[in-house]
Every structure is written in structure tokens, then in C-alpha cells.
Amino acid sequence: MNGSPMTLWEQAQARGVSRRDFIRYCSWLAAAAGIEASAIGQVVQAMEKKPRLPVVWMHFQECTCCSESFIRSSHPVISEIVLDKISLDYTETLMAASGHQAEKSLQDTIKKYKGEYLMCVEGSIPTGDDGVYCCIGGKSAIDIVKEVAADAKAIIAWGNCATHGCVQAAKPNPTTATPVHKIITGKTIINVPGCPPIAEVMAGTIVHLLAFDRIPQLDGLNRPKAFYSRRIHDTCYRRPNYDAGLFVESFDDENARKGYCLYKMGCRGPVTYNSCAIMKWNNGVSYPIQSGHGCIGCSEKDFWDNGPFYQHLASFPGFGIETTADDIGVAVGAATVVGIAAHAVSTNIRKGKLIKSEIASSTEKEETSRKGGA
């Protein structure tokens, strides 16, 4: 294994993969990355010529559901990307090495492939109390992330933790859990939110980097446009029920059995950008709404704070847990009407006399002017 690392095509050949299968594989990768058919040639070329991409996959405050999602991707090709096609040089959960050896391999990778490695971050970084809430190998997560990010070719933030802070950043955020993009400034962070993100979305993002050597097109929140430009609601198969005004009123009603829209059950589909309704989960089997439960908006910022999940509007801060803006609006509206009524009554009590005298004087005036005119 001296000299430059093997390209993907060389590896494929070494493993006895036919050219036809290789092209098929590339097409599949392109499809997974949301690349149009005309650009498949570029993907093939990239796979033929490019060496494996060294990857450092960091784990901080997280539950590893992103990794779990990724390795369970529907197509075997996808898992090959991580385990074969990219060179996963450091990842706490999957690597064989442990302890000092593991930390050494991280140092080796970031030195040897300076400016070439891809940094993936799973989990948020606690910044409270000098970052003591998450330490690996004696170093705080915040120091590690800064060190590794400094020479990374590209940085991907996996999941809601790394992109928005997820549950650990929910109020009151005791550890000051912070997403990657707030710590690493001056570099574009590719945000791939979700709890976890869909495996094919994760793979697609990596494939794009592999094939084109550049960051995929990103939206205002730095999410790959290919996967996060549509709302779940706008791509949901239950959407016609929404437009028809057919809603589930409770989880055990007839409407729920008919598969009506879960809008009134607090479904976050209308405010959530993700590909769940298109790509679905677990080999395209289903996604939450298809299984009868509303979306909880796991790829959106602060989704834990916008609760309750089964309520269309969030509860209004500072009031009871189920008090919404509407309850407060109605109360303020009622108070206004009462105030106005009181005002009108008092105006009449005070002005009754005045008006009476006004009328008297104006009648007088009319009479005098008539007399004057005559």
C-alpha cells in the first residue's frame, strides 16, 4: 500500500467488479446524490480517477442514531461508500483501535491528509464550563472540533445535534450544547439535519463531495438543496386530504383510519424541510405520517422547544403548558371588548347631560337663524 491510494475503479477491478456493474454502481450513486442523468459521466470519471476520500467522523453529544441510520442504508452500495469507498480513518464507534492508538490515528490522519480529509461531526459541542461536559482522550470536544476543522477539506454536520443542538440544546440547555456552525466560523459547514438524517441523504451528500470535489448546492441554512428544499407537507401523499379539508381529529377516529391529514394532530410536516415523504425510511418502507403519526419536525431547529408535538400551535412562553397564542388572543380580545363597553357606558353617563344641552342650544340656534333669515 505504498504511493498514492488506489482509486475506486482500481479497487473495484481488484475485487472483480465488471465495468458494467461499475457503471451501474456509479449511476446509482448519482441518483442517490440527486444528480441528474446527464452528469453521470462526471460521477464515473470521478470514481475512476479519484483516490479514496479520507474521512474523520467525530462523535460528541449524540446518541449515534446518525451512524446507525447510515450503516442501515437501504442499498448495500451505500454502506460500501463508508466502509470501502471512503477511508474512515477515525470514528469512535466503528474503528478497531481504541485508547491511545485511536487518538494517534486521528493525529496521523489530520497531519498526513492535511487539507484533504473530510470531517464529519455527529453531535453537538457543549461549550458551558469550558467544555467539560464532553471530553475525549483528555481533550474537550470544543478543542477537538477546532483542531480537526482547521485543516479539513470539507465539514459535514450530521443530524440535528450538530446542526441545531437537538434535545440537549432544548431549554434550558444545561451544557450550552452548540451546533458546529456556531463554533467553526469562516468555513462552510454542510448541515444535514434530522434525528437521524435519512441514510440515503447522508450518502448522497458524501457522494456529491466524492464525485464533484465541491460542496453540493446549499440553501439558506446550508442544507443540501437536493434533499431539503421541499417541505414534507408539500410532498406528502396525504396532502390531497389537507387541501380537501379532511383532517384527523383524534388518533382513534374514523378519519385516522381513512388516512386523512394529520395537520390538526400537530403534524410538523408543513414546517419541516426533509425528504422523508419521497425517500422514506428503512428501504423505502414507510415514514412517520404513512404510519399514522404526525411529523415531529426532527430536522428543524428547536423542535424540542416548539411543543407539545400533538398541538398545532406551540404553547405560549410564560403561561400554562397548553396555553397557545390563541387562548391569550381571545383573553386580550375579551378584555378589550369589556374595556370598550365600560368606556362607552361611562361616556354616556358623563355626556348624557352635555348632549342634551347641545341639542337644546342647536335648536335655539336654528330658531334664531331662521328668525334672522326672515
Next chain:
Amino acid sequence: MENTLIQRVYVWQLPVRLYHWVNAIAVVLLACTGYLIGHPFAIQSGTEAYENYWFGTVRFVHFVSAFIFFFNFIGRIYWGFVGNKYASWHNFIPTKKKQYEEMVDVLKVDILQGTIKPLESIGHNSLAGLTYFISFLAFLFQCITGFGMYAAMSTSMLPHLFSWIVPFMGGDFAVRQWHHIMMWFFIIFSIVHVYLVFYHDYVEGRGIISSMAGGWKFIEKEKNK
């Protein structure tokens, strides 16, 4: 009591009156449809989705009203620079000491119900002007948040001018929440606005209610400077 001559003054030009009523209709439609969008009726029907489209229609009315509301609002801002002195932006953004003094007077008349004396302003009184300015800010907020949410399902340029608000506020959920909360400003504003117009007509007798139809207000002659 001596004879007071009443003079009529042409206060509200046609564009101002048109703006007012288009705005009033749009706000009512927007608030009603907006409330429905937040709280759709419960219909336990055995029909299939393709047989109905009422909720889509409610949303359509909301969006059309929103576009009308927006351009009407833009038109009014323009008229604040080219219209007569009663329509001028000076009425809405108080810059003179006199305007602040009048606000105190208005508060005395409206809230404390002190002695009723005809106010200096013939057009908007300065407190009303400031309130309308605050409501213009609310209009702007609703336009930005509304179009910001609408941008996701639109290919036209206008809504996309406002799409920056979604990342700014942290996501569609927050935008929707604030858009919804602000609806209550419009509802409460309308209640108070309508009441105060009646109240002022009642105690001042200057024809403030009819002024928004014909444009004329009536003042005591010696007040007409």
C-alpha cells in the same frame, strides 16, 4: 351659546379612502381565513379527498388577499409622499413637539375622558397617526413572515424576496407561530379602531365616520387656519 359656523374640509383623498376600504376588506378576509388555516373545521365526512377542495380555497383566498393587501400597502406608502398634507408620512412618524403634546390631549379625552375640546389636527390626531405607524410595522411584519412561508411553494419572485426571514427566525415553525400571534394584533386593533371612530364622532361631531366615505370632515370655522 354663540353661533358657530361649520366648514367642511376635504381631508381624505380618493386614494386614501380606496386604500382604507381595500385594506379593511383584505384584513377581514386575511384574519378570517388565517384563523381557519390555523383551526380548520372538523368535518366528519365520508367523502374522498378528490371530491373536496374547501381548505385549498380558504388558503387561496388568504394568498390572494395577501397580495392585494401587500400592493395596497405599498400604494399607501407611496401616497404618504405625494398625497395631501393629511395623507403625508409626517402624520405617522411624530417629529414635532406639538405632535407629542397632542398625544397627551388625546389620551386625556379618550382614556381619562376629560373636557372635550376639538383637537388641533383635522386629519389623523397624532396618537392615531402613531398607532397607524405601529400598525404599518405590523403590516410589514405580516408581509415578510407570510411571504417568507409562501416562498417555499412559490416560483414567483416576490415571495422569494422575503425567504430570508425563515433562516433568520430559525425555521418555518417560528415564522408561522409569530405570523399567527400577530393576527391577534389585527383583531384587537380593529375592535379598538372601530370603537374609537364611533366614540370620536359621538363626542366631537365632526363627521369622522362618514369622512372615510366622502372624504369630508367638518370643523368649526375659526379653527380652520
